[in-house]
Amino acid sequence: MPRWLLIAATYTIVGIMLILPPVLVVAEALRNGFGTALTTLADPDALSAIRLTVTMTLASVVINTVFGVLAAWLIAKYRFPLRGVLTALIEMPVSVSPVVAGLVWLLLFGTQGWWGQALDRIGVHIAFAPPGILLATLFVTFPFVARTLLPLMEQQGRDDEDAAMLLGASFWQILWQVTLPNVRWALLSGVLLTTARAMGEFGAVSVVSGHIPGLTETMPLHIETLYNGYQSVAAFSMATLLAAMAMATVGLRSFFEARARNAVIHGQDA
Template identity: 65%
Template sequence: MTRYVLWGASWLFILVVLVTPPVMVLSEALRDGIGASVATLADPDAQAAIWLTLKVTLITVAVNTLFGILAAWLLARFRFFGRQALLALLELPLSMSPVVSGLVWLLLFGAQGWFGPALERMNIHIAFAVPGIVLATLFVTLPYVVRTVLPVMELQGRDAEEAAFLAGARFWQVLWYVALPGVRGALLSGVLLTTARALGEFGAVSVVSGHIPGETETMPLHIENLYNGYQSVAAFTMAALLGVLAMAAVLLRAAPAWFARWREKTI
């Protein structure tokens, strides 16, 4: 009896908390018909927001994937002074409010910040420009690849890598052909988590972007702008598109496990 109660309570909680919001967003987006919803995406500001979000996400995922692999390999293979402090710092973005991180970038690169005036004289714009959005997104998504790859690398051990080094392989050859094949599932998971987080980042980007329509307005910021302007169909349409992109990343993350179970059943 207890098992069925817990099963029912779990499904009820999932339906209320996880399923209902996207269903409501989709229903609001289609309130005036699919044609009206699609038409809102033809707006130049909407298209600029979509392309900026995709560009920032691509840059963020590429940089944090490379950094995450190298940092995970360093932490898994070596014991050094400050290692625990480095691990703690890597998790800082998970505990710090994104708004605080956005304020830090403004303190550094804003017009009245530490480096802002010098950068302005060189015609380099970071705050209220795309570089600031990229920096803010890099910060909030930094831990995901490291924290998913690191435990698997530690379990994998270093014997095969040491044998490859003794055989004369270079560092990048060992990393690509020996270390990474064993952590592909964890790496894919970290990359997709980073993607989903980068697509939906609002707090840090809101502070550092300046909310300039068509220039520094990402999809989450554009949704807020549309909703505050009482353009609810357009806002929910953009929200639905953003939700579809994020859910696609989550589904791709689960795809390897589904494929493995399917292969077990067919063999």
């Protein structure tokens, strides 16, 4: 196949699959003018969905970043029993459907779930409430920081950490002054990937949230509610905002991923 034909086919597929959809979304959002689109985003339910999405994203990113760093460090720097099992378990959310995860949380914390009624009696609500949304988001974003850090940490080995330990550095000193500076670009890449995934999660959150407008609807869920209610301009306006947030996050991640790749090639932080 001639090179020009391969290039043309590639750009055509990319244009149809990746460029055309967001262009159409923006066009639909602005169909009645920019002012109308902004007005729909100022609706109380829309603002609630934006706040909930940002809150759940920030919480899940912080929690999974802390866990991901510690898990990647443990797996990359040490050898211990069932190490491969732990790695497989961390990666499990990638292959399990988010809907299944949502159903599991309902089974545990729903009104008719194993612990739901006992928790309700003491005033703790997880299913159909923000804590359930957080659990669902944590599950689907669980592996990304750890999976991003692992290859780089394994490539770097543990010589620097061992040297710091011989010099009397504590666990936290080694983590903050030796390990993290060496993987900072990969860490930022993993954090941004987690952020993008958390903002756009629909399946698990849809199952466990109850779709309560103004209370448990994140931005993806609110888009579905608006579209099913034939409020297409409002739906596409919210979709445009969500897409812009996701694309900005992915753009930053691409930059940090390139820096992380450069660090792996040169065997040191770039």
